[in-house]
Amino acid sequence: MPTRCAPLVLLALAAPAAALDLQEVLACDDGAEWPPFTHYLRDAQGKPSSELGGFSVEVLQQILGQAGIKLRLELLPWARCQREVESGRYLMALNASYSQERDARYWLTQPYYRTTHSYFYSRRHFPKGLPITHLADLANQRVCGVRGYNYEAYKVPVEKIDFGARDFAAVVAKLHLGRCTIGLEKLEIVAGYRITGKDLLADPDLGHAQVPELPPGEFHMMVSRQHPQGEALRDLLNRGLSTLRSSGQLQALQRRHLPGG
Known part of the structure; x- marks a missing residue:
């Protein structure tokens, strides 16, 4: 379970809330959790x-x-969370990879962490691995994904992806059953599942490798364009992220939460 942060240096945000008329931000994230970025805290x-x-x-x-x-x-099914933010009922979501569609529908903050694009497979069916040497090779596989997730970076036609899984643990089960040849996910997320009690990487039958030809995936916060305070909140978040980064506090949090920092 993550330990608590020591008090951090005050953030020097320019005009902290002058452009905002908010006492509370109602935000949502993936109901399946997104460890180690968003998850329920657990006891010993x-x-x-x-x-x-x-x-x-x-x-x-x-x-x-x-x-x-x-x-x-609040944690909601991810597809519903996105709809609620788009409508303005919820003001923002915490973890979102980039896509052109999202950039048009929401205010995206500057990126604030990066992840490793990876593919996963079952060694029960492919004990020697898979012949994936180029990004384009992914489109020749039977791909399983999680409902509502964004796979634009992988260049796999959306109609070729099986979106029947509610989380990546369900994708792993489908890999072992032979219903798909690969599952696509960020390595940091799959490693983070151990926080929830599902140590997926401890499965000796689950193989994985980094997707070739893809740079690290960047993640943003996603703010409603429909809410009258949305753009001002996006600007506040960007100022805060810049301050955390320049002070070194963002990097300190990364070292504490993320595998390998």
Whole structure:
């Protein structure tokens, strides 16, 4: 379970909330959790509490807290979370990879962490691995993905992806059953599943490799364009992220939460 941060240096946000009329931000994230970025905190026996933590949660709490704004975060099915943010009922989501569609529908903050694009396969069916040496090779595989997730970076036609899984643990089960040849996910997320009690990388039958020809995947916070405070909140978040980065606090949080820092 993540330990608590020591008090951090106050963020020097320009005009912290002058452009905002917000006392609270209602945000959502993936109901399946997105460890180690957003997840339920657990006790020593692994039992989840109702309290949420993780890298992204602490980053957002730091920025909003210094602006005098309270965070109310709820985990919803990811597809529903995106719809709620788009409609303006929820003001933002914490973890979103880039796509042109998302850039048009939401205000995206600057990227604040990077991940390793990876593909996963079952050694029960492919004990010697798979002949994937180029990004284009992914489109020749039977791909399993998670409902509502963004796979634009992998250049696989969306109609060729099986979106029947609610989380990546379900994708792994489908790989072992032979229903698909590969599952696509960020290595940091699959490693982070151990926080939830599902140590997927401990499975000796689960193989993985980095997707060739893809740079690291960048993640943003995603703010509603329909909410009248959305653009001003995006600007506040960008100022906060810049301050955290220049002060070294963002990197310190990464070292504490992310595998390998």
